[in-house]
Amino acid sequence: MKTLVLTLDLIGTFVFALSGATAGARRRLDIFGVLVLSFVAANSGGIVRDVLIGATPPAAISDWRYLAVSMLAGVAIFFWYPVIQRMHNAVLWFDAAGLALFCVAGAQKALVFGLEPIMAALLGMLTGIGGGVARDVLLSNVPAVFRSDIYAVAALAGASVVVIGDALQLPTTPTALAGAALCFGLRLAAIRYGWHLPTARTPEVDENDGAGNQER
Amino acid sequence: MKTLVLTLDLIGTFVFALSGATAGARRRLDIFGVLVLSFVAANSGGIVRDVLIGATPPAAISDWRYLAVSMLAGVAIFFWYPVIQRMHNAVLWFDAAGLALFCVAGAQKALVFGLEPIMAALLGMLTGIGGGVARDVLLSNVPAVFRSDIYAVAALAGASVVVIGDALQLPTTPTALAGAALCFGLRLAAIRYGWHLPTARTPEVDENDGAGNQER
Amino acid sequence: MKTLVLTLDLIGTFVFALSGATAGARRRLDIFGVLVLSFVAANSGGIVRDVLIGATPPAAISDWRYLAVSMLAGVAIFFWYPVIQRMHNAVLWFDAAGLALFCVAGAQKALVFGLEPIMAALLGMLTGIGGGVARDVLLSNVPAVFRSDIYAVAALAGASVVVIGDALQLPTTPTALAGAALCFGLRLAAIRYGWHLPTARTPEVDENDGAGNQER
Numbered sequence: 001m002k003t004l005v006l007t008l009d010l011i012g013t014f015v016f017a018l019s020g021a022t023a024g025a026r027r028r029l030d031i032f033g034v035l036v037l038s039f040v041a042a043n044s045g046g047i048v049r050d051v052l053i054g055a056t057p058p059a060a061i062s063d064w065r066y067l068a069v070s071m072l073a074g075v076a077i078f079f080w081y082p083v084i085q086r087m088h089n090a091v092l093w094f095d096a097a098g099l100a101l102f103c104v105a106g107a108q109k110a111l112v113f114g115l116e117p118i119m120a121a122l123l124g125m126l127t128g129i130g131g132g133v134a135r136d137v138l139l140s141n142v143p144a145v146f147r148s149d150i151y152a153v154a155a156l157a158g159a160s161v162v163v164i165g166d167a168l169q170l171p172t173t174p175t176a177l178a179g180a181a182l183c184f185g186l187r188l189a190a191i192r193y194g195w196h197l198p199t200a201r202t203p204e205v206d207e208n209d210g211a212g213n214q215e216r
Numbered sequence: 217m218k219t220l221v222l223t224l225d226l227i228g229t230f231v232f233a234l235s236g237a238t239a240g241a242r243r244r245l246d247i248f249g250v251l252v253l254s255f256v257a258a259n260s261g262g263i264v265r266d267v268l269i270g271a272t273p274p275a276a277i278s279d280w281r282y283l284a285v286s287m288l289a290g291v292a293i294f295f296w297y298p299v300i301q302r303m304h305n306a307v308l309w310f311d312a313a314g315l316a317l318f319c320v321a322g323a324q325k326a327l328v329f330g331l332e333p334i335m336a337a338l339l340g341m342l343t344g345i346g347g348g349v350a351r352d353v354l355l356s357n358v359p360a361v362f363r364s365d366i367y368a369v370a371a372l373a374g375a376s377v378v379v380i381g382d383a384l385q386l387p388t389t390p391t392a393l394a395g396a397a398l399c400f401g402l403r404l405a406a407i408r409y410g411w412h413l414p415t416a417r418t419p420e421v422d423e424n425d426g427a428g429n430q431e432r
Numbered sequence: 433m434k435t436l437v438l439t440l441d442l443i444g445t446f447v448f449a450l451s452g453a454t455a456g457a458r459r460r461l462d463i464f465g466v467l468v469l470s471f472v473a474a475n476s477g478g479i480v481r482d483v484l485i486g487a488t489p490p491a492a493i494s495d496w497r498y499l500a501v502s503m504l505a506g507v508a509i510f511f512w513y514p515v516i517q518r519m520h521n522a523v524l525w526f527d528a529a530g531l532a533l534f535c536v537a538g539a540q541k542a543l544v545f546g547l548e549p550i551m552a553a554l555l556g557m558l559t560g561i562g563g564g565v566a567r568d569v570l571l572s573n574v575p576a577v578f579r580s581d582i583y584a585v586a587a588l589a590g591a592s593v594v595v596i597g598d599a600l601q602l603p604t605t606p607t608a609l610a611g612a613a614l615c616f617g618l619r620l621a622a623i624r625y626g627w628h629l630p631t632a633r634t635p636e637v638d639e640n641d642g643a644g645n646q647e648r
Contacts, residue, residue, distance in 0.1 A: 024578070030629035032585060033578025047484070052263070054272035056486030057547060064550050119277050133354075138565075140574050142356050146240070146249025153248060197246035268479070270488035331489060334496050349570075358572050362456070362465025369464060413462035 009105060010069050012098030017042035017073030018084065018091060020135045025081050027139055037135055038074030039067065045130025049106055049123050053113040096187040099155055100180040103128035107159035108176065117163045124159025125152055128183075150190035150197065158183025225321060226285050228314030233258035233289030234300065234307060236351045240290075241297050243355055253351055254290030255283065261346025265322055265339050269329040308407060315371055316399040319344035320392045323375035333379045340375025341368055344399075366406035366413065374399025441537060442501050444530030449474035449505030450516065450523060452567045456506075457513050459571055469567055470506030471499065477562025481538055481555050485545040528619040531587055532612040535560035539591035540608065549595045556591025557584055560615075582622035582629065590615025 020041025024034040043060035050058035060066040077084060084091065106127025110120035129145050129152050136143040145151050158179040165175025189195065236257025240250040259276035266274035276282040293300060300307065322343025326336035345361050345368050352359040361367050374395040381391025405411065452473025456466040475492035482490035492498040509516060516523065538559025542552035561577050561584050568575040577583050590611040597607025621627065 025631075027574060028631050029574075029578045030631050032629055033575075036578060036584075051267055051483055052273055052277055057484055057545075057551075061484055061551050061555070062547065064548055067550065067554070113273075115273060115278065116280055118280050118283065119273075122283070123277070137353060137356075137569060138575060138578075140356050140569075140572050142243065142245075143249075143354060146245045146252060146354075152252075197248055199241075199244050199246050267483055268489055268493055329489075331494065332496055334499065335489075335493050338499070339493070353569060353572075356572050358459065358461075359465075359570060362461045362468060362570075368468075413464055415457075415460050415462050 006065075008097075008101045010065060011094070012101040013042045013066055013069045014073050015091070015094035015098040016102075016131050017070040018077060019095060019132065021074040021077035022081070022084070023135055023139055025077055031078055034078050035071055035074040037138065038077070039070040040138060041131040041135040042066070042070045042073070043131065044134035045102060045127040046106065048130050049110065049127045052123065053110055053115060055109070055113060092191060093188070096154075096184050096191070099128045099151070099187060100158055100183040103155035103158040103183050104162050104176050104179045107162040107179070108172070111163065111166050117167055120166075121156060121159040121163045124162065125156040128152075128155035128159075147199070150186060150195045153197070154183045154186035154190065157186055222281075224317045226281060227310070228317040229258045229282055229285045230289050231307070231310040231314040232318075232347050233286040234293060235311060235348065237290040237293035238297070238300070239351055239355055241293055247294055250294050251287055251290040253354065254293070255286040256354060257347040257351040258282070258286045258289070259347065260350035261318060261343040262322065264346050265326065265343050268339065269326055269331060271325070271329060309404070312370075312400050312403040312407070315344045315367070315403060316374055316396040319371035319374040319399055320378050320395045323378040323395070324388070324392065327379065327382050333383055336382075337372060337375040337379045340378065341372040344368075344371035344375075363415070366402060366411045369413070370399045370402035370406065373402055438497075440529075440533045442497060443526070444533040445474045445498055445501045446505050447523070447526035447530040448534075448563050449502040450509060451527060451564065453506040453509035454513070454516070455567055455571055457509055463510055466510050467503055467506040469570065470509070471502040472570060473563040473567040474498070474502045474505070475563065476566035477534060477559040478538065480562050481542065481559045484555065485542055485547060487541070487545060524623060525620070528586075528616050528623070531560045531583070531619060532590055532615040535587035535590040535615055536594050536608050536611045539594040539611070540604070543595065543598050549599055552598075553588060553591040553595045556594065557588040560584075560587035560591075579631070582618060582627045585629070586615045586618035586622065589618055 017038040020037040020039070021034050023041070024037035029037065043058075043066055047058040047060050050056065050060075103124045105124075107120050107124025109127075110123040111117075115123065132145055133143040136145075161179030161182055162175055165172075165178070233254040236253040236255070237250050239257070240253035245253065259274075259282055263274040263276050266272065266276075319340045321340075323336050323340025325343075326339040327333075331339065348361055349359040352361075377395030377398055378391055381388075381394070449470040452469040452471070453466050455473070456469035461469065475490075475498055479490040479492050482488065482492075535556045537556075539552050539556025541559075542555040543549075547555065564577050565575040568577075593611030593614055594607055597604075597610070
C-alpha cells in the first residue's frame, strides 16, 4: 500500500513537472531554467504546505526521488518537446490524476499535523494548485488557475472528502480513493464540457486599464 | 481587551481582503481567483511573519475566523463591486486603520518571539504591507507599495513606537495605541497632502527600457 | 577564521544588495522600494534556505548586520547611481565573489542541518541565486538566471565541491576555498567568453505568443 501511494505521488510529480518544463521551454528559458520550472511546478505546493504546518525540511527537499522525477520530466521536455506536445490529451489526463493525488495526500498530511478540518481541506487544495501558481508567478503571468475552468474547485472537493471522512472516522484508504475519484471526475468533466466559474461584473474596466491603474 | 484586539484584527483582515478582491475582480479573475486574492491580501503579511519567526502553523491557517472574514469580503466584492467602489473614501480610511492595527500587532508578536528590536519593527511593517505585495505579485504587477505615497513608512513608524515602548518597558496597551495612532495619522496625512517618497535620479533610463533590458 | 567568513559573507550581501537596488532604481521605485529590493536581493536566498531547513528565525532576520549592510548598499545606489554604474566591471567581479561565497556557505549550513548531499548542493545553489530570483519576481520580470549565461551552474559546482568534500571527510576550510574558487572561476570565464546554456527547440512559439497563451 505504501509503495502504491509513493508510486502515485511520484507520477503526480512527474506530470506536474512536465507542465512546468513545457511552460519554461515555450518562454525560451535555458536548460537550467526549464529544470527549475519542472521542480517548482511539481513541488511548490507540497513545500509551501510543509513549511506552513511546520514539517521542515519538506519532503520534496529531504527525499531525492522527487528531485529525480522532476529532473527527468524537465529533460524529457527539453529534448522531446514536439513529441510530448502531440500527446496533449494524455498530458491533460495525467494532470488531472496528479491533481487528484496531490489534493488527497495534502489534506491527509495536514490532518496528521493537527490542523482544523477546513484548513486541512484548503491545504489539500493548495498542495494541488500551488505548483502551478508558482510556475506562473516565476514566468510573470497571472496564475492560470485564477481564471481557468474548474480546477481548484475539483482539488478542494477531493480534499474535502478526505476531511469529512476523517471527521466521521471512516477508514482512510476508501475515503482517499473516493476523494481522488471525485477530483479526477470533476476535472475531466470540466475539460470535456468547458465548465467555468463566473467572473465578477466590472463592466467599465478592461484588463489593460486594470494593469495600468495598478502600475500608477 | 482581548476581544477588542481580535475584533480590530478581524476588521483589518476584512479591509485588506476587500483590496485584494477588488484588484482581482478588475483583472477579470473568476470567483475562485477573487477569493484567493482576498485571502492572500489579508493574510500574507502575517503568514510570512509567522513562518520567519517559527510560529507555525501561522495564526491565519490555524484560526478559521481569518479565513471566514476574508471569504466574506471576497464575496461582497464579487457581488457588490459597484457599490463598494462608490465607497472609495471609506475603504481608504479602513485600509489605513487595517495598516495601523497590523503593524502594531506584528511588532508585538515578533517581540514576544524574542527578535531584536530593529527586526521586530521591520516585521511589524512586513505584517502591514506583506499582503499588498503578495496581491500585486500574483497579479504580475510591481508592488504598489514600492512606488506609491507614504505607506510602508507609516507602518514602520507605528511598529517602531511599539518596539521603543518595549525597550523602555512602558506598559503595552498605551504604546500600542500610540503606535497605531501614529501610523493611522501619517497615512491619512499622506493621502490628504499627497506626500511621496523621492525616487532615484536615473535620468537616461525610462521604465520600458528598464524592463526591456531586464528581459534580455 | 570566523571573522574572515563573516566579513566575506557581508561583502557578498553588500554586492547582491547593490544589484537589487540598481534594478529598483532603474524601474523608478521610491527610496523605500529601492531599500526593500536591496534587502530582498541580498537575503532572500539565505532566508528561503533557512525556512526550508527549519532554521528559524533566519540569520538575515536575527542578525542586524545583514540588514545594515543591505541598507548601506541601497542608499549608495540611491544617491550615487551614476558613479556605481561606471564601475560596472567591478560590480560583476564582486557579484561573482558574492555568488561563490553564498553557494559554499549555503551548502555547509544545509549539511550541518542534516540534509542529504544532493539536496545540500541544491540548497547551496539556491542560497546563491535565490536573491536574484526574488528581485526579478518583485519587479515582475522572468528571473534573469533562467535564461542568462552560466550562473546557477557555477553556484551548483561550487556547492557540489563542498558536499563531495564532506562526503569524503576532507577538512572543511580547504574544500570551502576550492568550491568558492571553482564557482568564481567558472563565473568569470562565462562572462569573458560569453558561455551560455542551450535552450529548447520550440521553433513555432515566440515569446509574446507564449505569454499570450498563458494569459488566456
